[in-house]
Amino acid sequence: MSAILLAPDKFKGSLDAAAVADALAAGIADVDPGRPVRRCPVADGGEGTVAAALAAGWEPVTTIATGPTGAPLRAVWARAGASALVELASTAGLAVLPGGVRDPGGAGTEGLGTVLAAVLDAGCTDVVVGLGGSATTDGGAGLLRGLGARVLDAGGAEIGRGGAALARADRLDPAGLHPRLRDPAVRVRLAADVDNPLLGPHGAAAVYGPQKGADAAGVAALDAALARWVRVLAAATGTDADALAAARGAGAAGGTGLALTAVCGARVAPGVGTVLELTGFDDELAGAGLVVTGEGRLDAQTLHGKAPAGVAAAARAAGAPVVAVAGQVTLGPAALRAAGFVATYALTDTALDHRDAVDRAAELLRLLGARIATDHPSPTRPMIRSRP
Known part of the structure:
Protein backbone atom coordinates (compact mmCIF):
# COMPACT_ATOMS: atom_id res chain seq x y z
CA MET A 1 0.00 0.00 0.00
CA SER A 2 1.49 3.34 -1.02
CA ALA A 3 2.28 5.78 1.76
CA ILE A 4 1.29 9.40 2.12
CA LEU A 5 4.24 11.65 2.94
CA LEU A 6 3.30 14.69 5.02
CA ALA A 7 5.88 17.46 4.49
CA PRO A 8 4.34 20.78 5.59
CA ASP A 9 6.02 23.94 6.77
CA LYS A 10 4.60 25.81 9.76
CA PHE A 11 1.35 27.77 9.65
CA LYS A 12 2.79 31.01 10.99
CA GLY A 13 0.96 32.34 14.01
CA SER A 14 -0.98 29.13 14.43
CA LEU A 15 0.77 25.73 14.33
CA ASP A 16 4.32 24.52 13.89
CA ALA A 17 5.08 22.11 11.07
CA ALA A 18 4.97 19.00 13.26
CA ALA A 19 1.52 19.95 14.59
CA VAL A 20 0.28 20.52 11.04
CA ALA A 21 1.49 17.05 10.06
CA ASP A 22 -0.11 15.49 13.13
CA ALA A 23 -3.49 17.06 12.38
CA LEU A 24 -3.42 15.93 8.76
CA ALA A 25 -2.39 12.41 9.81
CA ALA A 26 -5.32 12.20 12.21
CA GLY A 27 -7.73 13.13 9.42
CA ILE A 28 -6.24 10.57 7.06
CA ALA A 29 -6.61 7.89 9.75
CA ASP A 30 -10.28 8.83 10.19
CA VAL A 31 -10.93 7.77 6.59
CA ASP A 32 -8.26 5.14 5.91
CA PRO A 33 -6.82 3.91 9.21
CA GLY A 34 -4.55 1.39 7.51
CA ARG A 35 -2.92 3.86 5.14
CA PRO A 36 0.80 4.26 5.89
CA VAL A 37 1.65 7.86 6.72
CA ARG A 38 5.14 9.33 7.03
CA ARG A 39 5.86 12.68 8.63
CA CYS A 40 8.70 14.90 7.44
CA PRO A 41 8.15 18.51 8.63
CA VAL A 42 10.10 20.97 6.50
CA ALA A 43 11.29 24.59 6.55
CA ASP A 44 13.00 27.07 4.25
CA GLY A 45 15.82 28.28 6.48
CA GLY A 46 13.69 30.51 8.68
CA GLU A 47 11.90 29.82 11.93
CA GLY A 48 11.19 26.11 12.24
CA GLY A 273 16.89 22.63 -0.77
CA THR A 274 19.48 22.61 2.00
CA VAL A 275 16.88 21.75 4.65
CA LEU A 276 15.48 18.92 2.52
CA GLU A 277 19.00 17.55 2.09
CA LEU A 278 19.80 17.70 5.80
CA THR A 279 16.53 16.11 6.90
CA GLY A 280 16.79 13.17 4.49
CA PHE A 281 13.73 14.15 2.50
CA ASP A 282 14.66 12.05 -0.54
CA ASP A 283 14.75 8.93 1.63
CA GLU A 284 11.29 9.71 3.01
CA LEU A 285 10.03 10.43 -0.50
CA ALA A 286 11.02 7.02 -1.85
CA GLY A 287 7.91 4.94 -2.45
CA ALA A 288 5.43 7.64 -1.47
CA GLY A 289 2.21 7.52 -3.46
CA LEU A 290 1.18 11.04 -2.48
CA VAL A 291 2.97 14.03 -0.96
CA VAL A 292 1.15 16.65 1.10
CA THR A 293 2.90 19.96 1.74
CA GLY A 294 1.77 23.46 2.66
CA GLU A 295 2.17 26.60 4.73
CA GLY A 296 -0.01 29.30 6.20
CA ARG A 297 -0.52 31.11 2.90
CA LEU A 298 0.04 29.96 -0.67
CA ASP A 299 0.74 33.11 -2.67
CA ALA A 300 3.18 34.47 -5.21
CA GLN A 301 5.98 34.41 -2.63
CA THR A 302 5.51 30.65 -2.25
CA LEU A 303 6.97 30.15 -5.71
CA HIS A 304 10.19 31.98 -4.81
CA GLY A 305 12.10 29.72 -2.45
CA LYS A 306 9.40 28.77 0.03
CA ALA A 307 9.17 25.23 1.38
CA PRO A 308 6.04 24.03 -0.49
CA ALA A 309 7.56 24.91 -3.86
CA GLY A 310 10.76 23.07 -2.97
CA VAL A 311 8.83 20.01 -1.82
CA ALA A 312 6.73 20.08 -4.99
CA ALA A 313 9.81 20.24 -7.20
CA ALA A 314 11.48 17.32 -5.41
CA ALA A 315 8.31 15.22 -5.48
CA ARG A 316 7.68 15.96 -9.13
CA ALA A 317 11.23 14.87 -9.97
CA ALA A 318 10.52 11.59 -8.17
CA GLY A 319 7.21 11.11 -9.97
CA ALA A 320 5.02 11.53 -6.89
CA PRO A 321 1.85 13.68 -7.05
CA VAL A 322 1.74 16.64 -4.67
CA VAL A 323 -1.17 18.39 -3.01
CA ALA A 324 -0.94 21.51 -0.87
CA VAL A 325 -2.81 22.70 2.19
CA ALA A 326 -2.81 26.29 3.42
CA GLY A 327 -4.69 28.67 5.60
CA GLN A 328 -5.40 30.71 2.49
CA VAL A 329 -4.65 30.18 -1.21
CA THR A 330 -4.32 33.24 -3.46
CA LEU A 331 -2.44 31.64 -6.36
CA GLY A 332 -4.51 30.94 -9.45
CA PRO A 333 -5.05 27.45 -10.90
CA ALA A 334 -2.52 27.94 -13.70
CA ALA A 335 0.25 29.00 -11.31
CA LEU A 336 -0.52 26.11 -8.98
CA ARG A 337 -0.38 23.59 -11.82
CA ALA A 338 2.87 25.07 -13.10
CA ALA A 339 4.37 24.68 -9.62
CA GLY A 340 3.43 21.00 -9.64
CA PHE A 341 0.41 20.91 -7.33
CA VAL A 342 -2.37 18.58 -8.47
CA ALA A 343 -4.81 19.93 -5.86
CA THR A 344 -4.98 22.52 -3.08
CA TYR A 345 -7.01 22.71 0.11
CA ALA A 346 -7.56 25.89 2.14
CA LEU A 347 -8.76 26.32 5.71
CA THR A 348 -10.65 29.42 4.61
CA ASP A 349 -12.90 27.24 2.44
CA THR A 350 -14.61 25.96 5.59
CA ALA A 351 -13.65 28.46 8.30
CA LEU A 352 -16.01 31.26 9.25
CA ASP A 353 -13.28 33.86 8.72
CA HIS A 354 -9.52 34.33 9.01
CA ARG A 355 -9.60 34.42 12.81
CA ASP A 356 -11.59 31.21 12.90
CA ALA A 357 -9.09 29.56 10.55
CA VAL A 358 -6.24 30.48 12.91
CA ASP A 359 -8.05 29.51 16.09
CA ARG A 360 -9.32 26.17 14.78
CA ALA A 361 -6.39 25.31 12.54
CA ALA A 362 -5.78 21.84 13.99
CA GLU A 363 -9.46 20.89 13.78
CA LEU A 364 -9.80 22.17 10.22
CA LEU A 365 -6.58 20.50 9.11
CA ARG A 366 -7.90 17.21 10.42
CA LEU A 367 -10.97 17.66 8.24
CA LEU A 368 -8.75 18.47 5.27
CA GLY A 369 -6.69 15.36 5.96
CA ALA A 370 -9.88 13.33 5.70
CA ARG A 371 -10.78 15.06 2.43
CA ILE A 372 -7.34 14.36 1.01
CA ALA A 373 -7.60 10.66 1.91
CA THR A 374 -11.04 10.53 0.27
CA ASP A 375 -9.96 12.39 -2.87
CA HIS A 376 -6.73 10.39 -3.23
CA PRO A 377 -7.56 6.87 -2.03
CA SER A 378 -5.11 4.04 -1.76
CA PRO A 379 -5.58 1.84 -4.83
CA THR A 380 -5.68 -1.30 -2.69
CA ARG A 381 -8.11 -0.33 0.04
CA PRO A 382 -11.81 0.64 0.09
CA MET A 383 -12.66 3.96 1.67
CA ILE A 384 -14.47 4.47 4.96
CA ARG A 385 -16.63 7.53 4.49
CA SER A 386 -15.69 10.18 7.05
CA ARG A 387 -18.39 11.50 9.32
CA PRO A 388 -19.60 15.01 8.51
Whole structure:
Protein backbone atom coordinates (compact mmCIF):
# COMPACT_ATOMS: atom_id res chain seq x y z
CA MET A 1 0.00 0.00 0.00
CA SER A 2 1.49 3.34 -1.02
CA ALA A 3 2.28 5.78 1.76
CA ILE A 4 1.29 9.40 2.12
CA LEU A 5 4.24 11.65 2.94
CA LEU A 6 3.30 14.69 5.02
CA ALA A 7 5.88 17.46 4.49
CA PRO A 8 4.34 20.78 5.59
CA ASP A 9 6.02 23.94 6.77
CA LYS A 10 4.60 25.81 9.76
CA PHE A 11 1.35 27.77 9.65
CA LYS A 12 2.79 31.01 10.99
CA GLY A 13 0.96 32.34 14.01
CA SER A 14 -0.98 29.13 14.43
CA LEU A 15 0.77 25.73 14.33
CA ASP A 16 4.32 24.52 13.89
CA ALA A 17 5.08 22.11 11.07
CA ALA A 18 4.97 19.00 13.26
CA ALA A 19 1.52 19.95 14.59
CA VAL A 20 0.28 20.52 11.04
CA ALA A 21 1.49 17.05 10.06
CA ASP A 22 -0.11 15.49 13.13
CA ALA A 23 -3.49 17.06 12.38
CA LEU A 24 -3.42 15.93 8.76
CA ALA A 25 -2.39 12.41 9.81
CA ALA A 26 -5.32 12.20 12.21
CA GLY A 27 -7.73 13.13 9.42
CA ILE A 28 -6.24 10.57 7.06
CA ALA A 29 -6.61 7.89 9.75
CA ASP A 30 -10.28 8.83 10.19
CA VAL A 31 -10.93 7.77 6.59
CA ASP A 32 -8.26 5.14 5.91
CA PRO A 33 -6.82 3.91 9.21
CA GLY A 34 -4.55 1.39 7.51
CA ARG A 35 -2.92 3.86 5.14
CA PRO A 36 0.80 4.26 5.89
CA VAL A 37 1.65 7.86 6.72
CA ARG A 38 5.14 9.33 7.03
CA ARG A 39 5.86 12.68 8.63
CA CYS A 40 8.70 14.90 7.44
CA PRO A 41 8.15 18.51 8.63
CA VAL A 42 10.10 20.97 6.50
CA ALA A 43 11.29 24.59 6.55
CA ASP A 44 13.00 27.07 4.25
CA GLY A 45 15.82 28.28 6.48
CA GLY A 46 13.69 30.51 8.68
CA GLU A 47 11.90 29.82 11.93
CA GLY A 48 11.19 26.11 12.24
CA THR A 49 14.37 24.96 10.51
CA VAL A 50 15.93 23.49 13.65
CA ALA A 51 12.59 21.88 14.56
CA ALA A 52 12.55 20.16 11.15
CA ALA A 53 16.02 18.75 11.81
CA LEU A 54 15.03 17.55 15.27
CA ALA A 55 11.97 15.83 13.81
CA ALA A 56 14.35 14.04 11.43
CA GLY A 57 16.36 12.68 14.36
CA TRP A 58 19.04 15.30 14.92
CA GLU A 59 20.19 15.92 18.49
CA PRO A 60 19.12 19.14 20.25
CA VAL A 61 21.84 21.25 21.86
CA THR A 62 21.11 24.29 24.03
CA THR A 63 23.40 27.32 24.29
CA ILE A 64 22.88 30.32 26.55
CA ALA A 65 23.11 33.41 24.36
CA THR A 66 21.55 36.86 24.00
CA GLY A 67 18.55 37.93 21.99
CA PRO A 68 18.37 40.82 19.52
CA THR A 69 18.18 43.45 22.27
CA GLY A 70 20.74 41.82 24.58
CA ALA A 71 18.41 39.92 26.91
CA PRO A 72 19.65 36.42 27.77
CA LEU A 73 17.89 33.42 26.25
CA ARG A 74 18.32 29.72 25.61
CA ALA A 75 18.99 28.97 21.95
CA VAL A 76 18.52 25.46 20.60
CA TRP A 77 20.52 24.22 17.63
CA ALA A 78 20.65 20.78 16.05
CA ARG A 79 23.56 18.39 15.67
CA ALA A 80 24.14 15.17 13.75
CA GLY A 81 27.73 13.97 14.06
CA ALA A 82 30.01 16.72 12.76
CA SER A 83 27.09 18.61 11.18
CA ALA A 84 25.29 21.47 12.91
CA LEU A 85 22.19 23.43 11.98
CA VAL A 86 21.75 26.87 13.53
CA GLU A 87 18.73 29.12 13.17
CA LEU A 88 19.30 32.89 13.21
CA ALA A 89 15.67 33.34 14.27
CA SER A 90 16.40 31.67 17.62
CA THR A 91 18.63 34.57 18.73
CA ALA A 92 17.99 37.47 16.34
CA GLY A 93 14.49 36.85 15.07
CA LEU A 94 11.29 38.83 15.25
CA ALA A 95 9.76 36.06 17.36
CA VAL A 96 12.26 36.56 20.22
CA LEU A 97 11.97 40.35 20.53
CA PRO A 98 11.00 41.13 24.13
CA GLY A 99 7.31 41.97 24.14
CA GLY A 100 7.35 41.88 20.35
CA VAL A 101 8.65 45.48 20.31
CA ARG A 102 10.69 46.07 17.15
CA ASP A 103 13.97 47.95 17.32
CA PRO A 104 15.24 48.33 13.75
CA GLY A 105 18.30 50.39 14.63
CA GLY A 106 19.24 48.71 17.90
CA ALA A 107 18.62 45.00 17.34
CA GLY A 108 21.78 42.96 16.86
CA THR A 109 23.13 39.52 16.04
CA GLU A 110 25.59 38.97 18.91
CA GLY A 111 23.64 35.93 20.10
CA LEU A 112 24.05 34.19 16.76
CA GLY A 113 27.81 34.64 17.06
CA THR A 114 27.72 33.11 20.54
CA VAL A 115 25.86 30.07 19.22
CA LEU A 116 28.26 29.68 16.29
CA ALA A 117 31.19 29.83 18.71
CA ALA A 118 29.58 26.99 20.70
CA VAL A 119 29.12 25.01 17.48
CA LEU A 120 32.81 25.44 16.64
CA ASP A 121 33.83 24.57 20.20
CA ALA A 122 31.82 21.35 19.84
CA GLY A 123 34.01 20.32 16.90
CA CYS A 124 31.40 20.60 14.17
CA THR A 125 32.84 21.05 10.69
CA ASP A 126 29.73 21.25 8.47
CA VAL A 127 27.77 24.25 9.73
CA VAL A 128 24.51 25.43 8.19
CA VAL A 129 22.96 28.73 9.26
CA GLY A 130 19.30 29.37 8.46
CA LEU A 131 18.90 33.10 7.88
CA GLY A 132 15.13 33.66 7.79
CA GLY A 133 13.02 35.67 10.22
CA SER A 134 15.60 38.32 11.14
CA ALA A 135 14.73 41.30 13.35
CA THR A 136 18.11 42.93 12.68
CA THR A 137 19.88 45.15 10.15
CA ASP A 138 23.37 45.23 11.65
CA GLY A 139 25.29 43.75 8.71
CA GLY A 140 26.38 40.85 10.91
CA ALA A 141 28.57 43.13 13.02
CA GLY A 142 27.10 41.68 16.21
CA LEU A 143 27.67 38.17 14.91
CA LEU A 144 31.36 38.93 14.46
CA ARG A 145 31.56 40.35 17.98
CA GLY A 146 29.94 37.17 19.29
CA LEU A 147 32.71 35.25 17.53
CA GLY A 148 35.42 37.34 19.19
CA ALA A 149 36.08 40.25 16.83
CA ARG A 150 35.85 43.93 17.78
CA VAL A 151 34.19 46.70 15.78
CA LEU A 152 35.81 50.03 16.64
CA ASP A 153 35.03 53.68 16.04
CA ALA A 154 37.58 56.29 14.97
CA GLY A 155 38.71 56.73 18.57
CA GLY A 156 39.34 53.01 19.09
CA ALA A 157 36.27 52.39 21.24
CA GLU A 158 33.87 49.54 20.51
CA ILE A 159 30.61 50.63 18.92
CA GLY A 160 27.25 49.64 20.34
CA ARG A 161 24.70 47.06 19.29
CA GLY A 162 22.59 47.32 16.15
CA GLY A 163 22.64 48.74 12.66
CA ALA A 164 22.39 52.38 13.68
CA ALA A 165 25.74 52.10 15.49
CA LEU A 166 27.44 51.13 12.22
CA ALA A 167 27.37 54.82 11.30
CA ARG A 168 30.33 55.13 13.69
CA ALA A 169 32.20 51.99 12.56
CA ASP A 170 35.76 52.74 11.47
CA ARG A 171 37.75 49.52 11.84
CA LEU A 172 37.27 45.79 12.35
CA ASP A 173 39.77 44.11 14.65
CA PRO A 174 39.58 40.38 13.80
CA ALA A 175 42.41 39.27 16.11
CA GLY A 176 40.08 37.57 18.58
CA LEU A 177 37.94 35.71 16.03
CA HIS A 178 37.33 32.07 16.85
CA PRO A 179 40.45 30.21 15.67
CA ARG A 180 38.48 27.35 14.07
CA LEU A 181 37.15 29.77 11.46
CA ARG A 182 40.62 29.47 9.91
CA ASP A 183 40.41 25.66 9.84
CA PRO A 184 40.07 24.58 6.18
CA ALA A 185 38.00 21.59 7.32
CA VAL A 186 35.22 23.90 8.56
CA ARG A 187 32.52 24.65 5.99
CA VAL A 188 29.80 27.23 6.64
CA ARG A 189 26.69 27.35 4.45
CA LEU A 190 23.89 29.89 4.55
CA ALA A 191 20.43 28.45 4.00
CA ALA A 192 18.75 31.43 2.36
CA ASP A 193 16.81 32.15 -0.78
CA VAL A 194 17.15 35.91 -0.47
CA ASP A 195 19.46 37.15 -3.20
CA ASN A 196 19.14 40.86 -2.48
CA PRO A 197 22.29 42.99 -2.56
CA LEU A 198 23.30 44.82 0.57
CA LEU A 199 22.52 48.40 -0.47
CA GLY A 200 20.13 50.54 -2.48
CA PRO A 201 16.44 50.22 -3.36
CA HIS A 202 16.65 46.41 -3.44
CA GLY A 203 18.96 46.16 -0.44
CA ALA A 204 18.62 44.89 3.11
CA ALA A 205 17.32 48.12 4.65
CA ALA A 206 15.00 49.21 1.84
CA VAL A 207 13.28 45.88 1.28
CA TYR A 208 13.16 44.40 4.77
CA GLY A 209 13.68 47.38 7.09
CA PRO A 210 9.99 48.38 7.17
CA GLN A 211 8.85 44.97 8.39
CA LYS A 212 11.42 45.29 11.17
CA GLY A 213 9.95 48.62 12.25
CA ALA A 214 11.98 51.17 10.27
CA ASP A 215 10.26 54.24 8.80
CA ALA A 216 11.53 56.02 5.67
CA ALA A 217 14.13 58.02 7.59
CA GLY A 218 15.23 54.91 9.45
CA VAL A 219 15.64 52.97 6.21
CA ALA A 220 17.83 55.73 4.76
CA ALA A 221 19.96 55.86 7.92
CA LEU A 222 20.41 52.09 8.00
CA ASP A 223 21.33 51.97 4.32
CA ALA A 224 23.98 54.66 4.86
CA ALA A 225 25.31 52.82 7.93
CA LEU A 226 25.55 49.56 5.98
CA ALA A 227 27.42 51.39 3.20
CA ARG A 228 29.98 52.52 5.76
CA TRP A 229 30.17 49.03 7.26
CA VAL A 230 30.88 47.31 3.96
CA ARG A 231 33.85 49.63 3.44
CA VAL A 232 35.14 48.66 6.88
CA LEU A 233 34.78 44.96 6.05
CA ALA A 234 36.47 45.43 2.69
CA ALA A 235 39.45 47.12 4.33
CA ALA A 236 39.73 44.34 6.91
CA THR A 237 39.53 41.51 4.38
CA GLY A 238 41.41 43.08 1.48
CA THR A 239 38.43 42.84 -0.85
CA ASP A 240 36.44 45.27 -2.97
CA ALA A 241 33.57 47.00 -1.17
CA ASP A 242 31.34 47.19 -4.24
CA ALA A 243 31.82 43.50 -4.96
CA LEU A 244 31.01 42.58 -1.36
CA ALA A 245 27.85 44.68 -1.35
CA ALA A 246 26.65 43.23 -4.65
CA ALA A 247 27.39 39.59 -3.82
CA ARG A 248 24.49 37.14 -3.83
CA GLY A 249 22.99 36.92 -0.38
CA ALA A 250 24.84 39.95 1.00
CA GLY A 251 21.51 41.52 1.96
CA ALA A 252 20.11 38.40 3.61
CA ALA A 253 18.97 38.78 7.23
CA GLY A 254 19.76 42.48 7.44
CA GLY A 255 23.24 42.01 6.00
CA THR A 256 24.18 39.05 8.20
CA GLY A 257 24.98 37.22 4.99
CA LEU A 258 27.60 39.87 4.23
CA ALA A 259 29.61 39.24 7.40
CA LEU A 260 29.37 35.47 7.11
CA THR A 261 30.58 35.43 3.51
CA ALA A 262 33.23 38.14 3.84
CA VAL A 263 34.82 37.07 7.12
CA CYS A 264 33.72 33.47 7.73
CA GLY A 265 34.03 32.22 4.15
CA ALA A 266 30.41 31.09 4.06
CA ARG A 267 28.64 30.06 0.86
CA VAL A 268 25.00 30.80 0.10
CA ALA A 269 22.86 27.72 -0.57
CA PRO A 270 19.15 27.45 -1.42
CA GLY A 271 17.24 27.46 1.86
CA VAL A 272 14.60 24.82 1.33
CA GLY A 273 16.89 22.63 -0.77
CA THR A 274 19.48 22.61 2.00
CA VAL A 275 16.88 21.75 4.65
CA LEU A 276 15.48 18.92 2.52
CA GLU A 277 19.00 17.55 2.09
CA LEU A 278 19.80 17.70 5.80
CA THR A 279 16.53 16.11 6.90
CA GLY A 280 16.79 13.17 4.49
CA PHE A 281 13.73 14.15 2.50
CA ASP A 282 14.66 12.05 -0.54
CA ASP A 283 14.75 8.93 1.63
CA GLU A 284 11.29 9.71 3.01
CA LEU A 285 10.03 10.43 -0.50
CA ALA A 286 11.02 7.02 -1.85
CA GLY A 287 7.91 4.94 -2.45
CA ALA A 288 5.43 7.64 -1.47
CA GLY A 289 2.21 7.52 -3.46
CA LEU A 290 1.18 11.04 -2.48
CA VAL A 291 2.97 14.03 -0.96
CA VAL A 292 1.15 16.65 1.10
CA THR A 293 2.90 19.96 1.74
CA GLY A 294 1.77 23.46 2.66
CA GLU A 295 2.17 26.60 4.73
CA GLY A 296 -0.01 29.30 6.20
CA ARG A 297 -0.52 31.11 2.90
CA LEU A 298 0.04 29.96 -0.67
CA ASP A 299 0.74 33.11 -2.67
CA ALA A 300 3.18 34.47 -5.21
CA GLN A 301 5.98 34.41 -2.63
CA THR A 302 5.51 30.65 -2.25
CA LEU A 303 6.97 30.15 -5.71
CA HIS A 304 10.19 31.98 -4.81
CA GLY A 305 12.10 29.72 -2.45
CA LYS A 306 9.40 28.77 0.03
CA ALA A 307 9.17 25.23 1.38
CA PRO A 308 6.04 24.03 -0.49
CA ALA A 309 7.56 24.91 -3.86
CA GLY A 310 10.76 23.07 -2.97
CA VAL A 311 8.83 20.01 -1.82
CA ALA A 312 6.73 20.08 -4.99
CA ALA A 313 9.81 20.24 -7.20
CA ALA A 314 11.48 17.32 -5.41
CA ALA A 315 8.31 15.22 -5.48
CA ARG A 316 7.68 15.96 -9.13
CA ALA A 317 11.23 14.87 -9.97
CA ALA A 318 10.52 11.59 -8.17
CA GLY A 319 7.21 11.11 -9.97
CA ALA A 320 5.02 11.53 -6.89
CA PRO A 321 1.85 13.68 -7.05
CA VAL A 322 1.74 16.64 -4.67
CA VAL A 323 -1.17 18.39 -3.01
CA ALA A 324 -0.94 21.51 -0.87
CA VAL A 325 -2.81 22.70 2.19
CA ALA A 326 -2.81 26.29 3.42
CA GLY A 327 -4.69 28.67 5.60
CA GLN A 328 -5.40 30.71 2.49
CA VAL A 329 -4.65 30.18 -1.21
CA THR A 330 -4.32 33.24 -3.46
CA LEU A 331 -2.44 31.64 -6.36
CA GLY A 332 -4.51 30.94 -9.45
CA PRO A 333 -5.05 27.45 -10.90
CA ALA A 334 -2.52 27.94 -13.70
CA ALA A 335 0.25 29.00 -11.31
CA LEU A 336 -0.52 26.11 -8.98
CA ARG A 337 -0.38 23.59 -11.82
CA ALA A 338 2.87 25.07 -13.10
CA ALA A 339 4.37 24.68 -9.62
CA GLY A 340 3.43 21.00 -9.64
CA PHE A 341 0.41 20.91 -7.33
CA VAL A 342 -2.37 18.58 -8.47
CA ALA A 343 -4.81 19.93 -5.86
CA THR A 344 -4.98 22.52 -3.08
CA TYR A 345 -7.01 22.71 0.11
CA ALA A 346 -7.56 25.89 2.14
CA LEU A 347 -8.76 26.32 5.71
CA THR A 348 -10.65 29.42 4.61
CA ASP A 349 -12.90 27.24 2.44
CA THR A 350 -14.61 25.96 5.59
CA ALA A 351 -13.65 28.46 8.30
CA LEU A 352 -16.01 31.26 9.25
CA ASP A 353 -13.28 33.86 8.72
CA HIS A 354 -9.52 34.33 9.01
CA ARG A 355 -9.60 34.42 12.81
CA ASP A 356 -11.59 31.21 12.90
CA ALA A 357 -9.09 29.56 10.55
CA VAL A 358 -6.24 30.48 12.91
CA ASP A 359 -8.05 29.51 16.09
CA ARG A 360 -9.32 26.17 14.78
CA ALA A 361 -6.39 25.31 12.54
CA ALA A 362 -5.78 21.84 13.99
CA GLU A 363 -9.46 20.89 13.78
CA LEU A 364 -9.80 22.17 10.22
CA LEU A 365 -6.58 20.50 9.11
CA ARG A 366 -7.90 17.21 10.42
CA LEU A 367 -10.97 17.66 8.24
CA LEU A 368 -8.75 18.47 5.27
CA GLY A 369 -6.69 15.36 5.96
CA ALA A 370 -9.88 13.33 5.70
CA ARG A 371 -10.78 15.06 2.43
CA ILE A 372 -7.34 14.36 1.01
CA ALA A 373 -7.60 10.66 1.91
CA THR A 374 -11.04 10.53 0.27
CA ASP A 375 -9.96 12.39 -2.87
CA HIS A 376 -6.73 10.39 -3.23
CA PRO A 377 -7.56 6.87 -2.03
CA SER A 378 -5.11 4.04 -1.76
CA PRO A 379 -5.58 1.84 -4.83
CA THR A 380 -5.68 -1.30 -2.69
CA ARG A 381 -8.11 -0.33 0.04
CA PRO A 382 -11.81 0.64 0.09
CA MET A 383 -12.66 3.96 1.67
CA ILE A 384 -14.47 4.47 4.96
CA ARG A 385 -16.63 7.53 4.49
CA SER A 386 -15.69 10.18 7.05
CA ARG A 387 -18.39 11.50 9.32
CA PRO A 388 -19.60 15.01 8.51
